[in-house]
Amino acid sequence: MxxxxxxxxxxxxxxxxxxxxxxxxxxxxxPEYEGELTLGTINKETTVYFDDYGVPHIYADNQKDAMTTLGYVHAQDRLWQMELMRRIAPGRLSEIFGGAALKTDRFFSGIGIDENSAKAVAQLDKNSPMYILTQAYLDGINQYIADGITPVEIRLLGIEQEKFTLKDVYNIFGFMSFSFAMAQKTDPLLTDIRDRFGADYLKDFGINGELGTQQLESFQGKYKEYSKISKSVANLLETSPVPAFIGSNSWVIGGEKTKNGKVILANDPHIMYSQPGTWYEAHIVCPNYEIYGYYIAGTPFPLLGHNRDYAYGLTMFENDDVDFFQEEENPNNPKQYKTPEGYKNYTYQQKNIKVKDSVDVKLNVKTSKHGPIITGLLDELKTDKSVAMYWIYTQQKNQILEAVYELSHAKNLESFHKSIELIHAPGLNIMYGDAKGNIAWITSGKLYKVDQSVNTNFILNGANGIDDKKAFLAFAKNPQAINPPWHYVYSSNNQPTPIDGYLYPGYYLPKDRAIRIDGLLSPKNDWTKEDVSKMIVDNTSATAQTIVATMTKHLNPAELSKTEKEALTVLQTWKATHNLEDIAPTIYNKWIYFYLKNTLEDEFGEENFNLLLSTHIVKQMIEAQTQNANSPWWDNINTKEKKETQLEILTKSFKEAIAALENQWGSGVLQWKWGKVHQVTFQHPIGKVKMFSKFFNVGPFEIAGSNEVIDNQLFIYSNDAIIPVKGGPSTRRIIDFSDVENSWSVLPTGQSGNPMSKHYSDQSEMFVKGKFRKMKLNKKEIEASSTKLVFKPVKQSVK
Structure with missing residues (x-):
C-alpha cells in the first residue's frame, strides 16, 4: 500500500x-513585441511599432532593411503557417503528418507546381530590386528560425526546420493559384451528366446551346464515371490544412459619388476559414516607399494594399484556366497516346515522397503533351483511363512574384495596369482607386478561345487535334473598366459581359451579390466610409424572395399542418435578410437542401450529390431550375411506374424540411432563429484533434450572413441541425481617400498565429458583429498606442 x-x-x-x-x-x-534584438543582415537600426492589434509598423532607412525586418516579425507570428504553406505544393506534408497526408502529396507533387517554381527561380534577374528584396525577406525568416522561439505546433510534430528559399515562395503562390480553380470539381461531374443523361439535363446548369454536335457524338453514351476525379480533388482540398480561395466582393466608388469627393475602395476576399487566418498585416515606411499591406504567409509582397496615393484589392475572376483531356492510348503500347501526327510517347518522372515514421513512397508521374495524367495521381481512381490536366499556371511563364512586386510598387494607374499583364494565372479581378480620383477594374489571366465545336466544361478529346487548339488573346481583350462614366466599378465573381461577342467561359458565381451591389451603388451619390461599412456587411439576398415566391406558389395550404402553415407565413413575409434573430433563413435553407436532394440525388447518387453541393454550379442552377416546370430533374428515375412533377417534389421537400426542423429544434417555429443554426468556428489544423481543440480553435460563434449575400458566409447545404460556416470574408477593408489615415479593416480572428499571443483572437468578436478598427498610417498616433521593438545591426551592441 x-x-x-x-x-x-x-x-x-x-x-x-x-x-x-x-x-x-x-x-x-x-512573440516579442517590445525591447531590442539583433538582426544580422540589416545595415541600420530599424524600429517596429506593434499597434493595439499587433500590426507591425516598420520604420526603416531603406526597403532592404524593412523587408528583412518584415520577414523576422512575420515569422515570429506565423512560422507554423509558413511551414504548412511551403509544404503542400511540392508534396511534403507526409513528412510531418505521416500517411494521413499521402493522398494530398501524391497529387500535388505530380501536377508540376514544384518544377514550375524551380524554373521560375532560375529565370530571375538576381540584380533586380524584386529579387534583392525577396531575399532580404527570406533572410529575416531564416534569422528567426535560427534565433527565435520554435512554435509549439512545430515542437509537437517534431519538425526539423529548414531555411526558407525562393522556390518556397513560388510554391506558396502555386498552391494558392490552384485552390482558386473550380474546373477540377466541376468538369468531370458535368461530363458524367452529359454522357449518362444527355444535353437536356444540362440546361438548368446554364449550359444551353453551347454544346458542339461533334463533341456530343464523340462522347454520348460512353459513361466513364469521371466524377471520381471530382470527388478525389474535392476531398484533397477539403482536408487540406491550407485554406482555399473561394470568391470575394470589391467595389470602388469614384469621387463623383462620394460625399467628400474622394475615392472609396472596399474589398473582402472570401477564403475558407482557418486559424490562423490567411492575411498578415504590416505597414512599411521608408524614405522613398510606404505600403500598408496584407501578406500571405511566406510571401514578401502584399496581394492587398494601400498608401496615401493608391489602394488595391482583388476578387477571383473565376475564368476557366484548366482543361482536362481524355488521352487515347495505343492498344499495342500503353506507354503511347494518340495525336493527329501519330502516337507519341508519354514522359515519365520518378518522385520520392518521404513519409513520417514509415518507408518512402515512390511515385511515377506520367505526362502527355497536355499535362500530367491526374488519374494516376489520385488514389481513389483504380482505372485505366488516362486523363491529362492542362493548367495555364504551369504551361505559361511564371511571373507571379514580379507582378505582385510591381502592384505594391506602382507609381500610377498606368504602371499598375501594366503589371497585371504579368499574371497569367490565376484569373483575378484587380480593383484600384487612387488619391487623384482614378478608379479601375482590370482582370488578370492568360485568356484564350477554342474551336466553336468545343465546350471546355467537359472532359475534352486529347486525340482529335481540335479540342486542344487554343488561340491566346491579347491582354487588351481582358475584361476591364477604367474610370467609367457611371463612376463606380464592382466585382463579385459574376460573369463579365461579352467582349467582341465572346462570353469568357468559367465557373462564375450566381448574379445575386452583383445585383445587390449594383442596386445599392447606382442610385446613391453621397457615399461615406460609414455607409460603405454598413453595405459590406449587408445580408439581404437579391434573389431569395423570387425563389421563395416560385416555390411557395406550388404549396396548397389545405394540405399543410399547423407548423407548416406557420413556416409558410414566415417565408412569405420575409424580406430576404439573414440576421441572427431571423427565422425565415433557417426554413428557407433547409427547404433548399431537401429540394436539391429530391431533385438531383436519384440521378447522381448520394456521394456525387454531396459533391455537387460543394460546387458553384449548384448555386447557379437554383433560381432558374425552380422556375422550370419541364425540367427533367423533377422526375425520380428510381420510380419507374410514375413521373414526378415540380409540384410533388417541392411539396415533399417542404414537408421534409419542416419535419427535420421540428425534430432538431422543436415544434415552435419562433425557436428556429438563424443565429442558433448558422455558426462559425475558426479551426486550426491541430485543433481537429479533440484534446487540442479548445486551445487552438477560435469559436464557435453565431454569425449573420449567408450564401451569396454581400456578407457571404459560405456553407454547404445539408440536413445538419447546426450549419457550420466553411468560409467567408478573410478581411474586410475600407479605404477612404478623404481620410486615408483613418481607413478601416478587420480580420476574422487576429494578427498572430501564436496561441499565446494576445493578438491570436482579439478581433474575432469584432468580426462576427460586423465591426471595424483603424489601419493606422499616422506615426504620432502609432507611437502613442504601440509597443516598440528595435532591431539593431550586428555591429551595434544590444542593451
Missing part, C-alpha cells in the same frame, strides 16, 4: 512538472 502511494505521489509530481514545463514553454514562446 505504501509502495502504491509512493508511485501515485511520484506520478502526480511528474504530471505537475510536465504541466509547469509546458505552461512555462508556452509563456516563453510568446
Amino acid at each position: 505504501k509502495l502504491i502511494k509512493k508511485i501515485l505521489l511520484v506520478l502526480s509530481f511528474l504530471i505537475v512538472l510536465v504541466v509547469i514545463v509546458g505552461v512555462s514553454y508556452l509563456q516563453y514562446s510568446k
Whole structure:
C-alpha cells in the first residue's frame, strides 16, 4: 500500500512538472513585441511599432532593411503557417503528418507546381530590386528560425526546420493559384451528366446551346464515371490544412459619388476559414516607399494594399484556366497516346515522397503533351483511363512574384495596369482607386478561345487535334473598366459581359451579390466610409424572395399542418435578410437542401450529390431550375411506374424540411432563429484533434450572413441541425481617400498565429458583429498606442 502511494505521489509530481514545463514553454514562446534584438543582415537600426492589434509598423532607412525586418516579425507570428504553406505544393506534408497526408502529396507533387517554381527561380534577374528584396525577406525568416522561439505546433510534430528559399515562395503562390480553380470539381461531374443523361439535363446548369454536335457524338453514351476525379480533388482540398480561395466582393466608388469627393475602395476576399487566418498585416515606411499591406504567409509582397496615393484589392475572376483531356492510348503500347501526327510517347518522372515514421513512397508521374495524367495521381481512381490536366499556371511563364512586386510598387494607374499583364494565372479581378480620383477594374489571366465545336466544361478529346487548339488573346481583350462614366466599378465573381461577342467561359458565381451591389451603388451619390461599412456587411439576398415566391406558389395550404402553415407565413413575409434573430433563413435553407436532394440525388447518387453541393454550379442552377416546370430533374428515375412533377417534389421537400426542423429544434417555429443554426468556428489544423481543440480553435460563434449575400458566409447545404460556416470574408477593408489615415479593416480572428499571443483572437468578436478598427498610417498616433521593438545591426551592441 505504501509502495502504491509512493508511485501515485511520484506520478502526480511528474504530471505537475510536465504541466509547469509546458505552461512555462508556452509563456516563453510568446512573440516579442517590445525591447531590442539583433538582426544580422540589416545595415541600420530599424524600429517596429506593434499597434493595439499587433500590426507591425516598420520604420526603416531603406526597403532592404524593412523587408528583412518584415520577414523576422512575420515569422515570429506565423512560422507554423509558413511551414504548412511551403509544404503542400511540392508534396511534403507526409513528412510531418505521416500517411494521413499521402493522398494530398501524391497529387500535388505530380501536377508540376514544384518544377514550375524551380524554373521560375532560375529565370530571375538576381540584380533586380524584386529579387534583392525577396531575399532580404527570406533572410529575416531564416534569422528567426535560427534565433527565435520554435512554435509549439512545430515542437509537437517534431519538425526539423529548414531555411526558407525562393522556390518556397513560388510554391506558396502555386498552391494558392490552384485552390482558386473550380474546373477540377466541376468538369468531370458535368461530363458524367452529359454522357449518362444527355444535353437536356444540362440546361438548368446554364449550359444551353453551347454544346458542339461533334463533341456530343464523340462522347454520348460512353459513361466513364469521371466524377471520381471530382470527388478525389474535392476531398484533397477539403482536408487540406491550407485554406482555399473561394470568391470575394470589391467595389470602388469614384469621387463623383462620394460625399467628400474622394475615392472609396472596399474589398473582402472570401477564403475558407482557418486559424490562423490567411492575411498578415504590416505597414512599411521608408524614405522613398510606404505600403500598408496584407501578406500571405511566406510571401514578401502584399496581394492587398494601400498608401496615401493608391489602394488595391482583388476578387477571383473565376475564368476557366484548366482543361482536362481524355488521352487515347495505343492498344499495342500503353506507354503511347494518340495525336493527329501519330502516337507519341508519354514522359515519365520518378518522385520520392518521404513519409513520417514509415518507408518512402515512390511515385511515377506520367505526362502527355497536355499535362500530367491526374488519374494516376489520385488514389481513389483504380482505372485505366488516362486523363491529362492542362493548367495555364504551369504551361505559361511564371511571373507571379514580379507582378505582385510591381502592384505594391506602382507609381500610377498606368504602371499598375501594366503589371497585371504579368499574371497569367490565376484569373483575378484587380480593383484600384487612387488619391487623384482614378478608379479601375482590370482582370488578370492568360485568356484564350477554342474551336466553336468545343465546350471546355467537359472532359475534352486529347486525340482529335481540335479540342486542344487554343488561340491566346491579347491582354487588351481582358475584361476591364477604367474610370467609367457611371463612376463606380464592382466585382463579385459574376460573369463579365461579352467582349467582341465572346462570353469568357468559367465557373462564375450566381448574379445575386452583383445585383445587390449594383442596386445599392447606382442610385446613391453621397457615399461615406460609414455607409460603405454598413453595405459590406449587408445580408439581404437579391434573389431569395423570387425563389421563395416560385416555390411557395406550388404549396396548397389545405394540405399543410399547423407548423407548416406557420413556416409558410414566415417565408412569405420575409424580406430576404439573414440576421441572427431571423427565422425565415433557417426554413428557407433547409427547404433548399431537401429540394436539391429530391431533385438531383436519384440521378447522381448520394456521394456525387454531396459533391455537387460543394460546387458553384449548384448555386447557379437554383433560381432558374425552380422556375422550370419541364425540367427533367423533377422526375425520380428510381420510380419507374410514375413521373414526378415540380409540384410533388417541392411539396415533399417542404414537408421534409419542416419535419427535420421540428425534430432538431422543436415544434415552435419562433425557436428556429438563424443565429442558433448558422455558426462559425475558426479551426486550426491541430485543433481537429479533440484534446487540442479548445486551445487552438477560435469559436464557435453565431454569425449573420449567408450564401451569396454581400456578407457571404459560405456553407454547404445539408440536413445538419447546426450549419457550420466553411468560409467567408478573410478581411474586410475600407479605404477612404478623404481620410486615408483613418481607413478601416478587420480580420476574422487576429494578427498572430501564436496561441499565446494576445493578438491570436482579439478581433474575432469584432468580426462576427460586423465591426471595424483603424489601419493606422499616422506615426504620432502609432507611437502613442504601440509597443516598440528595435532591431539593431550586428555591429551595434544590444542593451
